Amino acid sequence: MSEQNLDEVIYNQEGLTEKQKKILEAAIETFAEKGFAATSTSEIAKKAGVAEGTIFRHYKTKKELLMKIVSPMMFKLIGPIVIKDLYKVLDQEFDDFEEFLRAMIDNREQFLKNNIKTIRILIQEIPFQEELREQFIEHIGKKVYGRFRRIVQHYQEKEEIIVMNPDTVIRLIISTVLGYFATKYVISPREWNDEEEIERMLGFLKRGLTPIKK
Amino acid sequence: MSEQNLDEVIYNQEGLTEKQKKILEAAIETFAEKGFAATSTSEIAKKAGVAEGTIFRHYKTKKELLMKIVSPMMFKLIGPIVIKDLYKVLDQEFDDFEEFLRAMIDNREQFLKNNIKTIRILIQEIPFQEELREQFIEHIGKKVYGRFRRIVQHYQEKEEIIVMNPDTVIRLIISTVLGYFATKYVISPREWNDEEEIERMLGFLKRGLTPIKK
Amino acid sequence: MSEQNLDEVIYNQEGLTEKQKKILEAAIETFAEKGFAATSTSEIAKKAGVAEGTIFRHYKTKKELLMKIVSPMMFKLIGPIVIKDLYKVLDQEFDDFEEFLRAMIDNREQFLKNNIKTIRILIQEIPFQEELREQFIEHIGKKVYGRFRRIVQHYQEKEEIIVMNPDTVIRLIISTVLGYFATKYVISPREWNDEEEIERMLGFLKRGLTPIKK
């Protein structure tokens, strides 16, 4: 598949011993469930089936363990959009804005489903880890934002979407899409017709962003 | 103003000693800054200028202290919408949907500005505190949602907004508004023309939710 | 009745306020149940229905409270034997040794039943409270023992009991009687015919202490 599971990225990478993988697995599990600060290293060791000392042989501190889990996420979180899809868009690979949105949503949803625990940890810890915030601004704030803005401008020029400050457009799109993901994966309502919801959301975005006719 | 500051609700309420108020103030400050689990009671005591034992004289456990801070938020968070504005809307106090949205956004923004730290703690801890999740479902999920749905249906009947599953309509509105708040208060971009942003958001919502003409 | 209830001695004595009585009552209850060291003053206060400070208004320390409860016991524990019964015996009020034992056992059993909790506290704390041990030696070791020895010698002279070191005789009697009380009140066996047990014990003591015929 085109989208790789981040779990692999993190703990199936080469050079990791069996124990290291177990540690990462256990840490992700527990950090996601109880939070970083409320998780003890002895708990991770027990869950991973290794001695307490073994964790510190591979990761100097508990915080380094967190960072090794969460940091690569930053790059992957928005990676594909940035790198691959930008050129697809500019090369007219997508007929229109709606098709681009559809592809992007699908692509990110795969990623999200595969890495939900790690993403949860990332979101929880961003407010408290200076280092993560810096990385976030560096990667999302600069690289992604810049390229996303070019895509929006591309469709504005094609008169498919309204001429409005691209930052605002991006915000409106992201808010709407995150709201969809949050509802689906966090609230997870009992009645949920996914296809319908996607169509409604796309309709809403399309109408909301349609250029105003003179 | 009509909107009261929740800080008052929490720690200026009658029956609290001077020390208790100091404890609450210090706890809110520190929980917001470092997170609940990473905050020690000795730190709170020091910041509040009281003995550590004093905290436990008033709050049996550290968790009870958290709950006493965060729980009333639940009720206030969406209180006004539910109680006051529902009848304003149904009594035609608002001419149209846009005016209703404008009022709601303004009202909640005041509240948010006054209680930003406590809200931050609430959001951070909801994933880890079963009790909070239950209260959230009880208060937001049931009371608020039900009434918000009636408002949406009211405007749908007046043909001001599109006929679509009200739950989806609510989600789209809330996502958009939360995105606005998050950008303004969390990301807080250097360039930000608030009036323009509100107008753009309202325009977007209006267009996105306009009934489709036959 | 001739035998007074020690509870009265302790907390119905004149000059005690209602609150003081409640404190003593609660303290006896709790010390007996959980032990002195494992009982907190706040627990006593709660059970007595008084403020924590009130305890310390009447008793400078927690230990003083213990002493005020347990110390008078020392005097009462063996009081009657010493004072009254000694002269009864020497004045031939009791026809024989068996009748004396019978009277003593009955008398002490009444006392024990009325003051079981306080006695339990006394027994528990004697190993740890120097002061109690001193009092014990002073009152039991010297006064009681001396007089008890005279009684034994009295019956030895009357050739009712064996001529043997009186200390040993006393020890054998006390061991046997305490064994009876302990079985009855601590082990409390389901099947227990009290009259029979008393007769068996008295028969055993009589036979065991009968002078050896030449």
Added chain:
Amino acid sequence: MSEQNLDEVIYNQEGLTEKQKKILEAAIETFAEKGFAATSTSEIAKKAGVAEGTIFRHYKTKKELLMKIVSPMMFKLIGPIVIKDLYKVLDQEFDDFEEFLRAMIDNREQFLKNNIKTIRILIQEIPFQEELREQFIEHIGKKVYGRFRRIVQHYQEKEEIIVMNPDTVIRLIISTVLGYFATKYVISPREWNDEEEIERMLGFLKRGLTPIKK
């Protein structure tokens, strides 16, 4: 000697680190001296020359430490009587009841001397530790009592001791013997001729339990 020192049983057993032994030694010492509730873990740590955390690495709680010290006592306390001596008695290894008593007293006295501190802790804590009481009833109340009763019946059949409810006979013997031990080891009188005291006690028991001639 045949009788092993329980201290060995407790803290010389294999698999214990040097530190663990020190901890047990220090705990026994201090619990015996000040009582369980009045002993702090920091005190034990200091006396044992280990860090406080080390105690909790080996014993989850302070109470578990108590139990690990005191629980094996239950089994050893009356062990030999039950297992070995029962058959010695029934196999006529002892000529008469007096010889049996003599052997039993000697055997238990060795044990008592070797484990006096631990036994003291056991006696002190039995009233407060439900778990200990249950074990006591299970081991002493059921196993020992049953076998002791058979020994008594054995000598009753041989017409060496009086025909009387065996439970009462056992109680009279145990009371007398415990009284001897208590006087010797707890009161420890200055003048004490041990051989004489044993002979007097055995004489007393023998006479007290002699069958009544018709």
Added chain:
DNA sequence: AATGAATGAGAGTTCATTCAT
């Protein structure tokens, strides 16, 4: 006399981390 808020020392326990094996 009685209160109960306040204290700070110290309780039992947990923790991330180290290090000899």
Added chain:
DNA sequence: GATGAATGAACTCTCATTCAT
């Protein structure tokens, strides 16, 4: 590389006691 015993600082919480009211 892996272990797990050991650490001691820090944690949450309890305690006996004080004192202003």
